[in-house]
Amino acid sequence: MDFSEKIVSVLEEKFGGKREPLAKWDACVVIPKEYLHNAVEFLKNDSSTQLDMLLDEAGIDYLTYPNHEGPRFAVSYSFKSTKVAGRRVRLKVLVSEADLKVPTLTDLYKSADWLEREVFDQFGIVFEGHPDLRRLLNHVEFVGNPLRKDYPAQKRQWLSTSDYLMPELEKRLESKGYKVIERSEEINPVDEEYLEGSRK
Amino acid sequence: MKNEAEKPNFITSSLDFLVNWGRTNSLWPFPYGTACCAIEFMSTEVGRYDLSRIGSEYVRFTPRQSDVLLVSGTITYKQAPILQRMYEQMAEPKWVIAMGACASSGGFYDCYCTVPGIDHIIPVDVYIGGCPSRPEAFFDAMFDLQNKIKDESYMKQRAERVKDQLEMIRAKTAECKAEAKALAAEKAAGAKEFLVEKEQKLIKKAQFWKE
Amino acid sequence: MIVLDPNGEKLSLMSLNVGPTHPATHHCVRLLTALDGETIVAGVSEIGFMHRGFEKMVERGTWQQVIPYTDRLNYCSAMMNNIAFCRAVENMFGIEIPERNKVLRVIVNELSRINDHFICVAAAFQDLGGTTPFMYAFNPREEIMLIWEKLTGARLTNSFARIGGLYRDSYSGFEGDVLAACNSVEKALKDLHACLDRNRIFLDRTVGVAKISKEDAISYGWTGPVLRATGVESDLRKDEPYYDYETYDWDVVVGTQGDANDRLQVRLAEIEESVKIVRQALKRLAPGPVDIIDPRIRVPSHKMAYQDMEGLIGRFKSVYEGIRVPEGEYYCGSECANGELGFTIIADGSGHPYRIKVRSPSLAHVSAFNYLVEGLTLADSMATLPGLNMIAGELDR
Numbered sequence: 001m002d003f004s005e006k007i008v009s010v011l012e013e014k015f016g017g018k019r020e021p022l023a024k025w026d027a028c029v030v031i032p033k034e035y036l037h038n039a040v041e042f043l044k045n046d047s048s049t050q051l052d053m054l055l056d057e058a059g060i061d062y063l064t065y066p067n068h069e070g071p072r073f074a075v076s077y078s079f080k081s082t083k084v085a086g087r088r089v090r091l092k093v094l095v096s097e098a099d100l101k102v103p104t105l106t107d108l109y110k111s112a113d114w115l116e117r118e119v120f121d122q123f124g125i126v127f128e129g130h131p132d133l134r135r136l137l138n139h140v141e142f143v144g145n146p147l148r149k150d151y152p153a154q155k156r157q158w159l160s161t162s163d164y165l166m167p168e169l170e171k172r173l174e175s176k177g178y179k180v181i182e183r184s185e186e187i188n189p190v191d192e193e194y195l196e197g198s199r200k
Numbered sequence: 201m202k203n204e205a206e207k208p209n210f211i212t213s214s215l216d217f218l219v220n221w222g223r224t225n226s227l228w229p230f231p232y233g234t235a236c237c238a239i240e241f242m243s244t245e246v247g248r249y250d251l252s253r254i255g256s257e258y259v260r261f262t263p264r265q266s267d268v269l270l271v272s273g274t275i276t277y278k279q280a281p282i283l284q285r286m287y288e289q290m291a292e293p294k295w296v297i298a299m300g301a302c303a304s305s306g307g308f309y310d311c312y313c314t315v316p317g318i319d320h321i322i323p324v325d326v327y328i329g330g331c332p333s334r335p336e337a338f339f340d341a342m343f344d345l346q347n348k349i350k351d352e353s354y355m356k357q358r359a360e361r362v363k364d365q366l367e368m369i370r371a372k373t374a375e376c377k378a379e380a381k382a383l384a385a386e387k388a389a390g391a392k393e394f395l396v397e398k399e400q401k402l403i404k405k406a407q408f409w410k411e
Numbered sequence: 412m413i414v415l416d417p418n419g420e421k422l423s424l425m426s427l428n429v430g431p432t433h434p435a436t437h438h439c440v441r442l443l444t445a446l447d448g449e450t451i452v453a454g455v456s457e458i459g460f461m462h463r464g465f466e467k468m469v470e471r472g473t474w475q476q477v478i479p480y481t482d483r484l485n486y487c488s489a490m491m492n493n494i495a496f497c498r499a500v501e502n503m504f505g506i507e508i509p510e511r512n513k514v515l516r517v518i519v520n521e522l523s524r525i526n527d528h529f530i531c532v533a534a535a536f537q538d539l540g541g542t543t544p545f546m547y548a549f550n551p552r553e554e555i556m557l558i559w560e561k562l563t564g565a566r567l568t569n570s571f572a573r574i575g576g577l578y579r580d581s582y583s584g585f586e587g588d589v590l591a592a593c594n595s596v597e598k599a600l601k602d603l604h605a606c607l608d609r610n611r612i613f614l615d616r617t618v619g620v621a622k623i624s625k626e627d628a629i630s631y632g633w634t635g636p637v638l639r640a641t642g643v644e645s646d647l648r649k650d651e652p653y654y655d656y657e658t659y660d661w662d663v664v665v666g667t668q669g670d671a672n673d674r675l676q677v678r679l680a681e682i683e684e685s686v687k688i689v690r691q692a693l694k695r696l697a698p699g700p701v702d703i704i705d706p707r708i709r710v711p712s713h714k715m716a717y718q719d720m721e722g723l724i725g726r727f728k729s730v731y732e733g734i735r736v737p738e739g740e741y742y743c744g745s746e747c748a749n750g751e752l753g754f755t756i757i758a759d760g761s762g763h764p765y766r767i768k769v770r771s772p773s774l775a776h777v778s779a780f781n782y783l784v785e786g787l788t789l790a791d792s793m794a795t796l797p798g799l800n801m802i803a804g805e806l807d808r
Contacts (some may be wrong), residue, residue, distance in 0.1 A: 139277060243556070279438070
């Protein structure tokens with residue numbers, strides 16, 4: 001418990017964090033959005049912390065939470081250290097409905113890529129600077145964000161055809177230094193032909 | 201021919217028996233296993249339960265070579281078009297088993313992302329309950345399916361298929377005949393005109409030479 | 412498609428879609444690749460084909476009703492997920508479970524881990540074309556399944572653990588069955604090693620394939636056997652011990668290379684360690700209660716409910732209203748077969764969970780998949796995927 005007390009006080013001093021009163025069992029600090037990236041960089045690289053693994057990003061919607069004040073959404077980040085056993089800390093960022101933006105952590109942790117895509121998918125929170133922000137779990141034609149509290153659980157949405165993914169592949173090729181100069185026929189499909197054969 | 205095929209007689213019923221015997225005892229499943237039920241299906245395949253006993257020797261992972269589409273696991277809306285495509289790619293005759301509560305009805309995932317039963321997408325022959333179904337239940341379903349196949353009449357189905365084809369052929373022949381007739385009439389008319397023209401030419405020639 | 416490669420030369424690539432209907436991808440991962448001959452130049456993977464809304468569904472039920480849903484996260488080792496979830500909630504209550512319960516949970520945990528690792532190795536062999544090891548691995552598994560049936564009544568999705576207790580105590584003859592299962596597990600391990608260790612085809616296809624460095628693995632958030640295969644000694648059972656794991660005599664297994672072969676070998680070695688733990692735990696299994704006595708948390712037994720007014724009220728209240736977990740937020744991770752299974756729990760003090768987010772180990776593993784296979788041949792990519800032990804229920808939740 002030593003470490004968590006220390007890290008909370010450091011985060012409070014350096015990055016204007018505030019201890020989350022609801023987290024009674026582990027160390028959790030609410031960090032202002034603009035300092036999130038710096039705080040995480042500090043946690044990852046500083047020799048006194050060495051939290052080198054981003055375990056989880058959880059979106060939270062406080063719409064129906066009893067007696068809740070403040071912004072509607074929050075994102076909770078769980079960190080852990082693989083070098084020193086037992087070091088864990090959680091950071092929390094509050095996100096208001098008017099400004100659904102959070103800085104991305106993809107440049108610090110590779111695991112942030114899919115975790116952020118999932119939060120974007122389920123809650124509609126936009127991660128600024130994310131290289132490829134698409135839906136992860138739900139299909140491409142899905143409208144809305146299912147884990148928000150105002151999304152009815154049984155509202156079903158059919159999918160007509162699977163995701164195309166070709167633009168993403170080309171993006172991936174270009175990021176590796178390749179340059180696409182000619183596409184084959186099936187890469188530029190006519191819309192009607194492409195839909196033919198799959199369900200309406 | 202139509203009447204002969206529809207009425208069962210000694211030859212057709214023996215042929216039916218033979219075809220059904222072959223079909224029942226070599227049902228090759230195509231395991232469309234997505235979730236927990238697929239693990240139970242794996243248990244069904246191996247050692248203790250051994251699916252090969254009832255002739256399902258090979259588990260084929262391609263729709264072209266299999267007879268039974270075995271949907272074991274939850275089907276989500278993201279998966280639905282793929283499952284339908286797989287079903288369409290299977291060759292006739294084909295049957296479908298919905299294994300487990302999720303495939304039959306959506307199970308206890310009554311949610312924005314799960315299809316409430318695969319019968320919303322494809323026709324199902326046998327449903328199995330359980331979450332997940334036990335291997336014994338799976339065998340029971342296979343026996344049900346075998347009984348169902350034994351009741352089918354290959355000759356009857358064939359007659360229906362042939363009936364459509366025959367009608368199509370008849371219609372096509374009639375069309376062709378009409379076309380040929382029209383063509384012949386045209387040709388005859390053309391030939392007549394040609395003859396008349398030639399006669400007139402000859403008459404003209406004769407007159408010319410006369411003069 | 413025709414592309415210019417980084418050196419400026421013209422290159423003709425073929426785009427090929429692998430999965431989700433591919434025997435090795437288990438209908439749950441799709442990989443779109445750009446192939447140069449047989450080599451994968453670039454790949455994009457897509458998941459979500461099994462997203463069945465765990466997190467939305469659990470918000471509608473009570474706290475106890477979450478337990479059957481956790482079964483279906485990693486269905487190869489269902490009871491481990493139950494225990495991980497119950498442990499998280501018990502930590503929020505701040506209760507200590509009885510000694511017998513702890514030992515039973517350790518036995519169940521380790522047998523489930525054996526089950527899970529056996530399936531993973533068997534499926535890896537099957538995907539590489541070897542059917543014999545598949546049969547070998549399933550024999551002891553079936554034996555463990557029989558124990559599950561006697562213990563819980565179900566084969567696969569058992570829902571055995573309860574918050575503050577267990578569904579029921581073990582049956583008479585449990586110890587003998589577990590010992591017999593341990594013996595046959597060891598026998599099957601011998602057979603599997605005979606198939607695997609000097610098998611030329613298998614070694615050629617897995618040794619040195621899909622290597623990953625320690626730093627990359629940590630950055631991708633890998634945990635569990637796949638992280639230990641790269642040489643990082645990280646196991647929550649040792650690092651943050653629970654259920655007295657630190658008092659058992661066992662070792663953390665680590666690999667050296669971090670390739671596909673190491674990932675499977677680490678699993679097989681972990682089965683040996685698990686057998687060790689089970690044997691020690693059986694000796695500690697002393698008679699005693701398995702449930703805590705607190706009608707606000709653990710439902711009173713039938714005997715109490717039918718003879719006692721308080722018991723009846725307690726049963727009604729905890730079944731209909733749900734137990735009242737104290738308000739707050741908490742993240743708790745446990746070492747499961749695949750890695751760290753964590754639950755971020757937001758409780759609002761009522762009988763229903765406000766939000767539960769699952770930290771699934773498979774998601775982290777599969778997120779590295781398309782980077783791992785770039786530069787490999789297409790056949791090697793299918794030797795890589797089973798080693799990651801992608802379990803769809805956990806991956807997409």
